[in-house]
Amino acid sequence: MPPAPKQKQEYTLEQVQAHNSEDDLWIIIDGRVYDMSKFAQFHPGGATVLYDVAGQDATEQFYGLHRQSVLVKYGPKYEIGTVKGQTPKVEFPAPGDISKVPYAEAGGFQGLPSPYYNESHHEFRKAVRIFCENELTKDAVTLDDSGEYPTDETWEKMGRFGLLASRIGPGPHLNAFCKMGGTLPGGIKPEEFDYFHEMIAHEEVSKIAVPGYVDGLGSGMVIGLPPVLYFGKPPLRDRVVAEVLSGKKKICLAITEAGAGSDVAAITTTAKLSPDGKHYIVNGTKKWITNGGFCDYFSTAVRTGKGHSGITMLLIERQEGLETDPIKTSYSPSAGTAYITFENVKVPVENVLGKEGQGFQVIMFNFNHERWCIVASVTRAMRLVVEECFKWSHQRKVFNKMLIEQPVIRQKMASMISEVESVHAWLESITHQMNQMDYKEAALKLAGPIALLKLRCTRVAHNISDDSCQIFGGRAITKTGMGRVVEGFHRTYKFAAILGGSEEIMADLGVRQAMRAFPMNSKL
Numbered sequence: 001m002p003p004a005p006k007q008k009q010e011y012t013l014e015q016v017q018a019h020n021s022e023d024d025l026w027i028i029i030d031g032r033v034y035d036m037s038k039f040a041q042f043h044p045g046g047a048t049v050l051y052d053v054a055g056q057d058a059t060e061q062f063y064g065l066h067r068q069s070v071l072v073k074y075g076p077k078y079e080i081g082t083v084k085g086q087t088p089k090v091e092f093p094a095p096g097d098i099s100k101v102p103y104a105e106a107g108g109f110q111g112l113p114s115p116y117y118n119e120s121h122h123e124f125r126k127a128v129r130i131f132c133e134n135e136l137t138k139d140a141v142t143l144d145d146s147g148e149y150p151t152d153e154t155w156e157k158m159g160r161f162g163l164l165a166s167r168i169g170p171g172p173h174l175n176a177f178c179k180m181g182g183t184l185p186g187g188i189k190p191e192e193f194d195y196f197h198e199m200i201a202h203e204e205v206s207k208i209a210v211p212g213y214v215d216g217l218g219s220g221m222v223i224g225l226p227p228v229l230y231f232g233k234p235p236l237r238d239r240v241v242a243e244v245l246s247g248k249k250k251i252c253l254a255i256t257e258a259g260a261g262s263d264v265a266a267i268t269t270t271a272k273l274s275p276d277g278k279h280y281i282v283n284g285t286k287k288w289i290t291n292g293g294f295c296d297y298f299s300t301a302v303r304t305g306k307g308h309s310g311i312t313m314l315l316i317e318r319q320e321g322l323e324t325d326p327i328k329t330s331y332s333p334s335a336g337t338a339y340i341t342f343e344n345v346k347v348p349v350e351n352v353l354g355k356e357g358q359g360f361q362v363i364m365f366n367f368n369h370e371r372w373c374i375v376a377s378v379t380r381a382m383r384l385v386v387e388e389c390f391k392w393s394h395q396r397k398v399f400n401k402m403l404i405e406q407p408v409i410r411q412k413m414a415s416m417i418s419e420v421e422s423v424h425a426w427l428e429s430i431t432h433q434m435n436q437m438d439y440k441e442a443a444l445k446l447a448g449p450i451a452l453l454k455l456r457c458t459r460v461a462h463n464i465s466d467d468s469c470q471i472f473g474g475r476a477i478t479k480t481g482m483g484r485v486v487e488g489f490h491r492t493y494k495f496a497a498i499l500g501g502s503e504e505i506m507a508d509l510g511v512r513q514a515m516r517a518f519p520m521n522s523k524l
């Protein structure tokens, strides 16, 4: 939130200049006067730097060293008025505002014509952005630092607002959700909702830019609920989908094991039918399960036989015999990344998702959506990094010039902008194609393009991380302050290059899918 406009006193420059001692210390930042006399001793940057600018205009020094959020937090407490004849120039965006920094938003949202977005997408983005800024962003850094999970209250808020439902995409479940009293952000009707709305929901959550905590806000649900939605038996499906979309229960996807990642067929967790044929008894382990630490439900891949056709998907409820232990990753523990052990866990046969032995198809079917979601989130994160670099290179003075005045920095900016724009344009194009197909057709026809898009996206993320770190220097490796966003991106972008299918698997899958469609009668 920008500081509330102050109806405080006006001071002449001479009056401010008179307060220039250690115990009577005023400064000017962007036409506003701050009394720093009491704060100086507690200033995290030390008192002496403030003594050096006592009674003076310190706008340039301030913006060279602090994020605007510092003024939002402390400004109202120390601001005592404005300077006569000066009007504050620096803008404090209001919640939901679209950035004016070039390339900080998709062109379609910065006034350029776009074939993809209509009024409802603009309304939807604004509503989701305001919700994220007001309800999710303010505690994100603190909770991420302390490693806490998002609270039950936060989940229920996301449920009531329709954010959880929006992140599962278009489909009949939205009607069911709204019939039960749920609403979608921006007053969007279920029948209007398309994959661009869903894409926007992922983008806005990603823009919170606190990677571990943001993952804790439902990345597990985004990939764990679709198998239930598309393959669960109606009574189970309807109950679980309603509980999850309202934020009352949490779900995640449990496939990976210590010895089985991209090679899904190598999983060893077993499910054996009980003698009365009513239950499966599950034994084994799962590793790197996003949100696993706090979930109630686990969409789990188990082995019911040999080979590919011996894999089955089961919905398992948290119960005795199912333990989750935190795994220390480069993310914050807020993501709830877990190691899971199953010891004689009893699962009703009704909880099979799809049919016994068809787990591999369920997993593959689900992967396209997961990969597309990853691309939407990472591309938004990259766009934010571009915005951070653009702002920083205008704020930071080096060799008596703005950083952006150095040709080498402009080269890096050009490279970053063009790479992000190209990935985003392909993402929009694929999203448009998804809107024209049903889930099954999209799974078939877009598996290859989505795999190649994910590969391109995470390769670009590698370059963005590298360039932005060089632009931010020491701040890029500092968790707090100016480089906070760049540091978070740099520390965590590799997750996307590994999760949901590694870059190497994506490359191979993309080309092999294209080979299937290759006309063998086509010759040079």
Ligand code: HEM
Pocket (backbone or CB within 6 Å): 027, 029, 034, 043, 044, 045, 046, 049, 050, 053, 058, 061, 062, 065, 066, 067, 070, 071, 074, 075, 078, 480, 481, 482
């Ligand atoms: C309203 C006035 C100010 C407030 C509320 C304030 C507050 C803060 C806070 C909270 C931090 C640590 C936050 C962070 O990590 O970004 C900080 C750091 C710092 N501040 Fe200030 N500050 C003010 C003005 C100034 C001015 C005018 C100067 C210099 C003339 C200054 C110099 C510094 C320095 C050098 C650091 C350390 C930066 C770093 O570690 O990179 N501050 N300040």
